[in-house]
Amino acid sequence: MNKALGTGMKNTQWFLPSTPSFPCSWDRSCQCNSSSCLKVPIFCLVKIVDILEQFLREGGLSALMWEVCQQQAQAASPELQETLLNKVVCLPDHLSNKLQGENLPIFLPQNYFPLLGTEIIQVLQRISDSLRGGLDCSISFVSQVLGKVCVHGRRKEILSTLVPCLTDLTKSDCIWQRMCWRLVECVPDRWMEAVVCGFVQTAPGADVLSRLLGNLVVKNKKAQFVVTQKLLLLQYSCPTAMLQNLLGYLALDNSRRFLLLKVLQELMETWASSSAVKHSPVEQQLYISKAILICLSHLKDVEIDSHRQELFTCMMEGMKCHLDSNLPRIRCLGMIVAESISSRINTDGPILKFQYEEDDETRELKSLLTQMLSPPSVISPLDEGRKDSPSAVTEAELKPGRKPLAAACAVSEEGSDSELDSDDDFIPYDMSADKELKKTKAPLYIRDCIEVLTGPEDMDKWEATMRVLETLIQRNTAATQEVSVELAKVLLHLEEKTYIDDFVELRQKALVTVTITDPIPVAQYLTSQFYSMNYSLRQRMDILDVLALAAQELSRPKAPGKNKPSSIQTPCIQILPGSDSSKDWRKIVDERIKSKTRRFAKGQSQVELVCAPNKFSSVAGHFFFPLIQNFDRPLVTFDLLGDDHFVLGRLAHTLAILLYFAVNTVVAAAMGKALLEFVWALRFHTDSYVRQGLLSCISSTLLSVPSDRLLEDVTEELVETQAWLADAVEGILLLPQMQ
């Protein structure tokens, strides 16, 4: 029997069309496979699997598809085609369901679909042969197979074999090019998106993509929608190389360039919309910025000339709403995009120039504008997979660590080199005493410091005073208390008369130390100044920072003899310059080292915790209540509920921090109640930073106020808050569905 089958299969036309009923019977057997597996005798099953395997190995699939293509040209039954399509695409699913553990490798999706890909190429080859021979052939069945495979989520497997072959074949052959275009065009609309996305993702470059897809975007509405809207505006997951492919494809042919302009226009509208800036995630904004920069790099001068005014208007608007943002990253994005646009539209006039910190992201963005299609960016699925794998991440993270080590090696080598060379064997003396010379003596008394800081300008003395102030205050508590408010006032109004590297830090430390030394009067002074006229936003935020840091210091237990506070850590609030991701790698590496280090020490190695009264408990009210009182009373120069929402966000965070440090104190319950009311009043604030602050307010209330007091005193507020949070969560859950 086997032999007979084998000989039969050599003749590839053995079942079609001479045995038209065969597919149906096969169909039945498959259905039987999937539905009632136990009923089929085991030897029968083995046989069938055997036959199927042989069928696949001997190129049965291409023969099958070729038959259908031929038939199609003569109009065959759609039902048959539908069934065949189903079987071809779903074969791995059926078989794995049926065979469970005993599945053969050839039926596994990762093997089957690449095979299907090569079979498709075979079919296309035959079609091209017959076209050359003058015979008409329909390609639509192959398109359907491709579309269905892609929509079933196997586009990586099938396109990874299909696209390289097609890339090669279409290089110089126009019949192949036409066939390829036709192949994609004939994909039914409902599967078009998956196919187009797959091609954009797998094509090694914009030129190849253009060769494979032709003018698909112009001819097919669905493809146009996917390319111009869906991939750019409705999602943001594509890697940069894919964006470059996509936009490069639009730019390559003159008949598609109007789409590039349309896309740019829509991207710019989104970029310049203040609501989008406020409400869409940073990643999406980064994505849109990238797309804009790539579009700009493709634009020709003539096109820019005709759209200069529109670009300019959009740029001004977008710049405004980006610079308004509270998030440093978004501000930075805005600056880069605006700079790029202005450099493109102003050919001779002055161009925009912003100051921002250079990092990997800004460099990448800027490079997008300059690289014109030049590097054919290959993203094979293999690469992409590696990108996500943890090993790649470790490598990237370890790299910055390695560099300094290498540098150190080089230095030491150089050093030893010169040591060997030198024949004058004078041994150097210790030169550690060679320090920078300080000309002026720092003042020794607090009052002298005030005099120096307010007095006539003597820069050296002023700098020396700034450097010594913190220690002086710590040393002379009594003397400081006499002048604490005056000193706080001087420090608060202090301006950087001359450049000192860490002026901001020195001033902040001094202010914090004054506040710790004499908490009540200084806190009263600072909180009253927070709501008074004639302060800059910077000063107001300094006040908040100082209060938070002082609260932290006061609440921290100290050893009785040790009066000196250890190095002040930055509070858990977002400090202005923004997050610095490059520092995180060290933390990760340290943790990894820690996790792999074995320690052999026995017994208790931990130092006994110091017990001391919470000094903050008696003064917490003075810090907290004056701050929370007046937030709804706008001044001429300061409107917390209006434009100055950034300070409001900081205020919310600071209040949360103050309450957090007031844990276990009597006043915490009252503070918690006040804070929940504050949250209630602001819960629908439009700015996300403010809302974040409110969330941290709620968290710190829940952490700091004892639960019985929570339930007794603030039940109502708590219930309201809970309702608000529940609504908010529901809203978040609903959001993707609404999209």
Next chain:
Amino acid sequence: MIAAMALPPPDPEFVLRGTAAPVHTLHFSCRGQEPEFPILFSGSANGLVQIWNLKTHRVDKTMDGHGGKSVYWVETIHGRDGLLSQGRDQKICLWDLAEGRNVVTDSISVDSVGFCRCSLLKVAQDRWLIAMPANDPDEVQVLELPSKTSVCTLKPEAGAKLGMPMCLKLWQPGFGACPFLMAGYEDGSVILWNLSMGKMLSRLACHQEPVMSLDFDSEKAKGVSGSSEKVLSVWSLDEQQNLKVHKTHELINSGISDVTIRQDRKILATAGWDYHIRIFGWKKVKPLAVLDYHTATVHCVAFSDHSRPSERLLAAGSNDQRISIWSLYNQT
């Protein structure tokens, strides 16, 4: 050995006190045979030249010849029987010190009011050349001593914009050869002059600020200069007589008021505005020591000319009115 902890820097051998004014210049004379004792000449801001006996560490003689105006250069002539001293009274005095005398026998008037120290070079038996700033602010004049006849006047080309000369160093490649002059100028450049032709041979802009002091090692054709900046610049002279920067050494603090290479060309010393004396190996300009004793700007450093290397001394004079004497790297 390299890993061993570096030794702490040494203390001064002894300190000479009693100038009663900032010390601006020092000059040793230690070659004399027994029973002569090593002496050190010092010139200070109160116009006095003092002769220190280095055996007793006391002042032997105090000489007042500049009318209370600061003395900023002293140099012996005729062994130790004669002395030249340059003062802010715009005079260079020639002292006769033979047989216990101390009288001014001659003087040259200098028209310049700058701070430029003179430079003396013995070209033959009883014949010296002295280079000093001339009438015109940017000129240098070279006289022959003892005749006081002008050998040449070195005038930069019009438009060179060098400013005043700040420091001078006369040298000759070998005894009897044609003498050259290295001069550091206000604009930070060092210039090599040919005296016989009166011509500028090479100009090197090695500093941004005025060159405060320079010294030149004619054997290695390498020189060093310090300015009011934070760098010590080492330059070399190639066969085509072009000056080239050889190396620069970054200092912690700015300002070098004097730099001297020891006669054996092994080490060099700098006098810093930051109160420190720094010692470098001359070959690679490797920092060797930072001597911290003075409490004010150090104005001058000088190495002694002891014939026995182990006795060699380093002296530094400072604005704090003290002269510190050090003994360093004397083992050969």
